Amino acid sequence: MFENLAFQLFISVLIGGVIGLERESVGAADSRGSAGGIRTFALVSLLGGLAGFFYREHIQSVFLFLSSFIGLLVLAYYIVGTLITKRTGLTNEISVIYTFLLGFLVTTGIVPMQIVLALLVIVLLILSLKTRTKRLMLGISSKEVEAFISYAIIAVVVLPFLPNTSFQLGSIPSIHSFFGNYNIDMGQWAQLEIFNPRKIGLIVALVTGIDVFGYILGRIFGEKKSFTLASFVGGFISSTSTTQALAEKSKKSTLLRPLIGAALIANMASFIQIFLLVGPINSKWLVYITPALFIIIAASLGLALLHLFDGKKDLKEQKVGKEKNAKSDAIFSLIPALKFAGLLIVVKLVTKVCLILFGQSGFIISSIIASFAGLDAILINLADMAGNIITFKMALVTFLLVNATNLLSKSFFAWLQGDKRFALRFFLSSVFIVATSFISLLLVR
Incomplete structure (x- = not known):
């Protein structure tokens, strides 16, 4: 026909x-x-x-x-x-x-x-x-245009020309002779990867790209009156900043349950972000941890809806300010991107050293400690190592532990900055999310 x-x-x-x-x-x-x-x-x-x-x-x-x-x-x-x-x-x-x-x-x-x-x-x-x-x-300013161009230069112009070579400890000039003078055999330490420029550049472009995407969502939906949507966008950019902003708001408001629901929505957005963060680095591990992510997202969404529907009448009267639901007014800045790259290199080195010296327990403990500085670097490190240096299940267990630490630490910050009742209810919600997340260990081999 x-x-x-x-x-x-x-x-x-x-x-x-x-x-x-x-x-x-x-x-x-x-x-x-x-x-x-x-x-x-x-x-x-x-x-x-x-x-x-x-x-x-x-x-x-x-x-x-x-x-x-x-x-x-x-x-x-x-x-x-x-x-x-x-x-x-x-x-x-x-x-x-x-x-x-x-x-x-x-x-x-x-x-x-x-x-x-x-x-x-x-x-x-x-x-x-x-x-x-x-x-x-x-509504786009010249600074925003310059920021987008700067990001495009990093992602499209600089990244393809970075060498895809792993620089290991043993590749440092004269390091073998230096340790040899002290009769120290480097052994497996010589194979310790310090960094790979292409990998680091790709990860920086990925993370900052997610920030740019979050900023665009904020520009599109930030002016809207939807309380939950604004919280979701804020959480996609920075769940910690959004939770802290809502905690501070709780001191001046009697409507705690809508604020708690909004905080849980913001954290749910950060869990959805994990798909974008891990997928390009290690898609097989992402498939492996998907049941855990679905359980965490479902628990967060369920609790959020419970709080929001309970206070839905009061929620309609609320408006979300746009001043604190983002990391900053900047879309893309080279200095924070370089700082993140440095943090990622340090996290990778410390966790690998702890794995060599103290085994799995040392790796997990060092990852938990590092999670106080942020979850992104830990997740990227786990995605990079899963299936190569550590098993998928060990990476999943570590993720669940660092996620629990990061989530519960937000309760502590909420207690410092917000109403104590807000902090307590958010803490109990976090405990429930953490507890249900470990159910996923029964679903994997």
Whole structure:
């Protein structure tokens, strides 16, 4: 059926009509108008379909004529539009070109019809984003643009050129002779990896990329009135900062249960973030710990909903401030990224040294101590070592312990900064989440 020319031309007309309908709806709300509506775009797509047919039949002269005609028509429209309306946008003109190309692809059969329809959906999606993107762009400052560019330079320009070489302790010049002077055999210490520039760069780009993504979510949803949504976004950026902010808020509010629910939502967001953090580093270990993550997320969500629904009447009266649900106003800064890289190198060295000296218990204890400085570096270290230096199960046990330490430490900070009743209820909720998380050990081998 797809090979029938009449059917292909009919599909081309439909594709053009759909795009024209979207453009006409935009033109109705725009005083400057648009490049056309349903009929114009349907005709353009039909011309594209005919051009594709002539191209397929090797009638190049007609194909070139139709293609040149559309190209000159678009160019003329742009020039006249620029002179008369003083507009400089190219969306309408590019829409016409894409419509012509989609009609061309339908009749040539260069790509399957399913791909053509998928491209149509993508074009419609991009065109429909005009209002949202305009609203977002109006609030973007030059500093934010510079921050995005800086992150792009790190992730796209610098990262690919970092050497993918592991620098080990034994590779340090003259270190063997130095220890040899003291009659010390380095043995397995010589194989101790200090750092791999490519791995460190990838991890820094990944972690800061998650921060950038969280910032974008904050910009999109931060102005909304939804208490839980704002807490979720804040937790995605920094669950510790969001929990502390809510704890401080509890001293000035009598509505403790909605605040506790919001704090649990924020921490649930940080557990969801683990999928983004661990997946690119060690997908097999991520699959292994997925039952544990689902249990932790389900327990957090269940308790959060319990608290939120209990105080839902009061919750509607609350608004979340946007001043403390992020780490800082900066999107991306090189100094914090380098500090995180340094912290990660130290954590990896200390835990590996403890593993060599004291075995599994030393590794677990050192990881727990390091978790007070943050969970991201520990998780990345576990993902990097799981299946290589330590077993998947040992990495899971360590994760559950450091997560318990990190979660319970937030209760301590809440006790210092917030209402004692808030801290107590958050502590009891944390204990429940920690207790249920260890059930996952029964589900793995």
